[in-house]
Amino acid sequence: MKGDDELASDDESMLQVEKEFHIACKQNKVEKVKLLLERHRVQVDSVNLSGQTALHWAVGSGHDEVVKILIQKKANVDLQDKNGYSLLHCAVRQGHLKIIQYIVDDLFSLKPKDVTKDGKTSFLLAAEYGHADVLSFLMNHGLKLSDVDTAGNTILHLAAKGGYSHVMQELFFPDEESEQQRITKKLIDTKNENGEAALHIAAENGHTECVRMLLESDAVCQISICNKENRNALHLAVKNGDEKLARLLIDKGMQLDAQDEKQKTSLHLAAENNLPIMARFLLKKGCNMGIVDDRGQTALHITAELGFIDVADLLIVAGSDLKVQDKQNKNPLQVAVRADQVHMVDMLIKAQLYLTWKEVRFYYVFILQVVPIAFQSLWCLLF
Structure with missing residues (x-):
């Protein structure tokens, strides 16, 4: 789906009335939506160049009244745009829980196998955009937490990248742990296609609280786990100049002098x-x-x-x-x-000169103080 504020106003594939219809749905202009549907008989499933319908915009914008109007007018609830975004994906990405509940419970449109072009399921999108309440709702409806996207990212990678500690909280420290959460904890050291575990991503992006949660959950990750460059979380924190995170890692037992693939x-x-x-x-x-x-x-x-x-x-x-x-x-x-x-x-x-001076001074002191004492002791022994 395009950016949150973008509409294809210059989309030559659409009639002017269809463009107005899309804009009205996105901007929650209920009366204009009704007018365009009833008087101008605009096609409810008209699409722009990106394959988005007015229903995609209404769902993504969180306008539940417009959504219900469009569905009453027989809008196709199963259409995906050219990036593979379904209605549920659009709602999840924006965190519109009320509409998500409507889609899942009233439309019975929860298809676990529906994924975007980059392999994101609804569950992965909830983690990527930091919507812990949506994540909890989807977990209660049986979506798998073990899914990965096309880059091999798990729910933990995506939450770590965004610094969403509240998502980590939902996964690792729930009030009542579910079987789904127990499955997720087994993914804690899973690496994506770049060889990164969630710990690397959290450290690389400076998300100290996410790192802390990964280290302190009862699923405790391997603190010394390395990426493809054989760098651990401390290497990444140091490279970014993040002293607070480096201190946390060292206090948790990170090896101070570990070397990467170039022995650094x-x-x-x-x-x-x-x-x-x-x-x-x-x-x-x-x-x-x-x-x-x-x-x-x-x-x-x-x-x-x-x-x-x-x-x-x-x-x-x-x-x-x-x-x-x-x-x-x-x-x-x-x-x-x-x-x-x-x-x-x-x-x-100057440093070498100083070092040389210190060495000379040492020998000078040795000659003036130690040698006479030794000579005197020897003299006493002999005489």
Whole structure:
């Protein structure tokens, strides 16, 4: 179905009176609808280029009186538009529960096998658009929660994408659990065609409460589950700079230094996305700065190459190794030189000078303090 506010006013496949009829039905102009049907004898099932009838518009707009008028005039209740949307799909998408009840109970038009072109059942649409009350109603009428769309998305994927925690609440924490909900909980780690579980989608979109519900339901999902890039929810939260979500995941037991398919840790991702606040958070949590990716680079190498001064400064202060070499046998300073990162080169030179000074100072203290004491002890033993 087209956008909520669109009508095919320039649809050359329709007569002008038919366009007016569609608009009147969408805008709930009851008297005009009656006039067009009775006096102008407009075709009740006239369709636009998208295959939508006036009944589609009335149902999608939630105008129950217009809906009943059209049905009394023998409008075809089984027509689907070119995207495969039936009347029930239109009502579910917009969350018009009163009309959904009328369609299901009075018209007896509940066909579980009816799907849109992208494989959405009425139940999946209720989840996708966040209508928990509609979802509950459909569950009570026996629709299957185990359906998936053409992209492999379950009801949990769709609710997670929209951040609909109230839908999650209906699924995972009902007042009285049904067999349908028990079936849904078994889908908690199901992956779609992109290799994503509901946890990945919720994390990717920053929906912390949905993540919490997935982790705290009695169907508890695998917290370390990975997508096709071998990234877990923490990788996704860190990449997006979502400290609140990252904190939740770590507190729930997420492995801090897990590596993705390119051997990058969360710290690598914070570095390459120039996220100093996230990098500081991970360092405070005790992440391992010495882990290298598939190029043999630490997070400091990455900041050196990209010129991200703030993150590099945090890593240097925290004690990141300035001498470790990547697979090209280059340390962070040499990487910065090659990338022509002038300010980074200056910072790393100063850091190396400071490190050298500390080493020299250590040996100086050792010579002046430890050696004389040792010599004195030896002298006493000998004499």
